[in-house]
Amino acid sequence: MSSEKRTESSAAGDSTFVYVTFIRTTPQALWEALTRREFTERYWFGMHHECDWQTGSPWSLRFADGRIADSGAVVESDPPKKLVLRWRNMFLHELNAEGDSFCTIEIEPVEHAVKLTITHRVARPGSKFIEKVSGGWPRIVSNLKTLLETGEVLMPLVVMAD
Template sequence: MSSSEGRAAGAGGPSGPSGATGESTFVYVTFIRTTPQALWEALTSRAYTERYWFGMHHECDWRAGSSWSLRFADGRVADSGEIVESGAPHRLVICWRNMFRPELYAEGDSVCTLQIEQVEYAVKLTVTHCMERPGSKFIEAVSGGWPRILSNLKTLLETGEALMPLVATDD
């Protein structure tokens, strides 16, 4: 079972038209043949994350109020923030800020919500990444990154191997 969809909306430019709230939003939905618990573990475990997130890993204890960071393989901080909500194995909300690209850092914080639902023999993963800024360059950037990361995650969980096992850099 396989289905996925990505959509970005923001003000002008490649992201699309402005929303009523003045937000820029990216939504991606995919169905993965796994269990909610296995998907949660893949989303929060360093060993899994490094395999599908191009060598990057999270540093976090995954409790609401805890600090969170996403780091390159060499340890540099790519993104950081805080866990807003953690409801294993069904919902995770992260306050998220890019740390390595000055133009994205300047846009401020975004919110990323990961919703996990059992649907028949699969799990539906919905990632909603938004920022209270129309035409966000950050949301435009994640709209290119999330599909690659989530395709890797889906393939890894279903086959045991990542689709694109490359290491990320900030180049």
């Protein structure tokens, strides 16, 4: 099945990245893969989330050694359909200086698969953060898709360069 990626700037000055793919799985299995540590560590290159996935709860993405890579809060949680995170990079000064972004993850059943749409947006034209996630999300989601469809990740030991 196909994947689509798009980066754009809106008239309001936002920078937006959209990634759409179809995965042969169920909405519940995809939700669990997105939110459970034992899954995320496998496809997110050793990183994991710390969160209870309730609306209003704090959220962080951590490196394997425990350092915080990104942090924010759950803006909306509607399992297994939609997750919205307020997201801020914590380890690169130039990206942190851009402020908060918002990541919307939508899960929709389509025939014998699930449509996954990730929209990452920051209220800033020409965002370096959006430039970085536009390279990172396709790698992460490709790993996730392959894991769910085959039981193995596509790129097991790849370390993402900045």
